[in-house]
Amino acid sequence: DAKTTQPTSMDCAEGRAANLPCNHSTISGNEYVYWYRQIHSQGPQYIIHGLKNNETNEMASLIITEDRKSSTLILPHATLRDTAVYYCIVRVAGGGTASKLTFGTGTRLQVTL
Amino acid sequence: DAGVTQSPTHLIKTRGQQVTLRCSPKSGHDTVSWYQQALGQGPQFIFQYYEEEERQRGNFPDRFSGHQFPNYSSELNVNALLLGDSALYLCASSEDGRGTEAFFGQGTRLTVV
Numbered sequence: 001d002a003k004t005t006q007p008t009s010m011d012c013a014e015g016r017a018a019n020l021p022c023n024h025s026t027i028s029g030n031e032y033v034y035w036y037r038q039i040h041s042q043g044p045q046y047i048i049h050g051l052k053n054n055e056t057n058e059m060a061s062l063i064i065t066e067d068r069k070s071s072t073l074i075l076p077h078a079t080l081r082d083t084a085v086y087y088c089i090v091r092v093a094g095g096g097t098a099s100k101l102t103f104g105t106g107t108r109l110q111v112t113l
Numbered sequence: 114d115a116g117v118t119q120s121p122t123h124l125i126k127t128r129g130q131q132v133t134l135r136c137s138p139k140s141g142h143d144t145v146s147w148y149q150q151a152l153g154q155g156p157q158f159i160f161q162y163y164e165e166e167e168r169q170r171g172n173f174p175d176r177f178s179g180h181q182f183p184n185y186s187s188e189l190n191v192n193a194l195l196l197g198d199s200a201l202y203l204c205a206s207s208e209d210g211r212g213t214e215a216f217f218g219q220g221t222r223l224t225v226v
Contacts, residue, residue, distance in 0.1 A: 034214070041219075041220075042219055042220075043117070043203050043205075043217030043218050043219050043220050044156065044203070044205075044217045045217070046214040046215065046216070049213065049214065085155075087155060093213055098144070098207035098208070098209075098213060098214060098215050099144055099145070099146035099161060099205040099206060099207035099215035100146055100158055100161050100169055101146075101156075101158065101205075101215060102158065103148075103155030103156045103157070104155055105153075105154065105155050106155055
């Protein structure tokens with residue numbers, strides 16, 4: 001799986017958009033970008049994934065650059081409950097690879113009043 | 114649907130002892146992976162079980178072993194515990210062949226003293 005680079009920490013005011021960047025310059029053509037988050041003392045939670053098109057679901061939006069070397073996770077209206085460590089993971093989708101994930105140290109997002 | 118359940122939630126063991134952790138996957142999932150998460154670090158992949166066989170393994174010693182049962186539940190066994198084995202142990206499940214994301218349990222906090 002390709003290596004990813006994320007900032008160690010970020011702050012965001014409640015109600016504002018949180019934009020979390022991820023660099024994955026060595027991504028292969030068949031690798032997807034996945035985002036998970038881990039709220040303190042809980043297991044990681046799947047957020048969203050994409051291949052090359054921008055994706056949106058009820059939790060977040062994922063913007064992938066045209067060259068696919070970087071992406072941004074957007075939480076449109078951050079709340080205090082979004083305070084967590086966010087992991088950007090690049091992997092081939094499908095089959096048994098779904099639960100074999102290579103985590104980095106992630107970005108610690110602190111949402112403040 | 115109860116999601117992924119792990120037991121126990123907390124455990125304290127003495128150096129040299131053996132421990133068994135348990136995981137029940139999300140309904141409909143047949144693949145189980147185990148992770149170790151040290152304090153302040155991202156989860157590290159230990160191994161994955163599918164069809165009652167270990168399919169993939171991370172960089173962990175043979176002291177770490179596992180088992181998957183016909184109902185897809187799984188156990189993680191650690192022998193000859195070391196202080197460095199103190200960590201949060203996470204179980205993740207997915208559906209082989211169709212699954213695009215993994216679902217994690219809340220983890221078992223193991224403390225070795």
